[in-house]
Amino acid sequence: MRALIADDEPIARQVLREQLEEIGGVSVVGEAATGLEAVELIDRLHPDLVLLDLQMPGLDGFSVARRLKKDRHPAIIFVTAYDRHALEAFDIGALDYLLKPVRRERLEAALQRVRLQAPPPPKPVEPLRRIVGRLRTDLHMLDPNEVVAFQADGETVYILATSGRYVANYTLKALEERLPTPQFRRVHRKTIINTNHIRKISPLSSKRWLLTMSNGLEVIVSKRMAGAIREEAQW
Secondary structure, X not given: OEEEEEOOOHHHHHHHHHHHHXXXXXXEEEEEOOHHHHHHHHHHHOOOEEEEXXXXXXXXHHHXXXXXXXHHOOEEEEEXXXXXXXXXXXXXXXXXXXXXXXXXXXXXXXXXXXXXXXXXXXXXXXXXXXXXXXXXXXXXXXXXXXXXXXXXXOOEEEEEEOOEXXXXXXXXXXXXXXXXXXXXXXXXXXXXXXXXXXXXXXXXOOOEEEEEEOOOOEEEEEHHHHHHHHHHHOO
């Protein structure tokens, strides 16, 4: 479990960090001394858990919790010297409310609550070792390295391979989830390319670039995407 400690008192942060190290199973990925710093670190580090003090400069703990993105909301445990805010803490979704000085057994119980509410890890998606391409009534078993690109035309996804064009049995979304990266990259809502088949990257404007593939296919991408492809493919 990845945790972030937010408290304006260095000693309080040290005590919590040492207790977490003794309990085990938790790695402290960051510490914040102000509310604004806590928001920034949570957004950047995506911890599973935040141990959040209520009284901090800039933003208090409640303000920090309310600013967090709903789709990346970590578990919150408030840690404070005051017990009068407990009801409000649970109203905004905190899993626990610990009073300073924090006793180890209370911290362990709070961590157990976090573990119990965490969703199970997603099952790994089996990568595609062969890609089935349909040509009229025949099914062809294609090696992913043969594929230059996948392109969607309405509901149909075409496989553009070194041996020809085939119809795929997968959607682009399913292919994106099961194809190895960075070899395969989705560069457009209708196109996935095999970066090993890029033969030329040419600037079109200050914001767009043209990729030329091994089969002559030309794909327009943003400058950011072209730069990322060059970096990941070491091209």
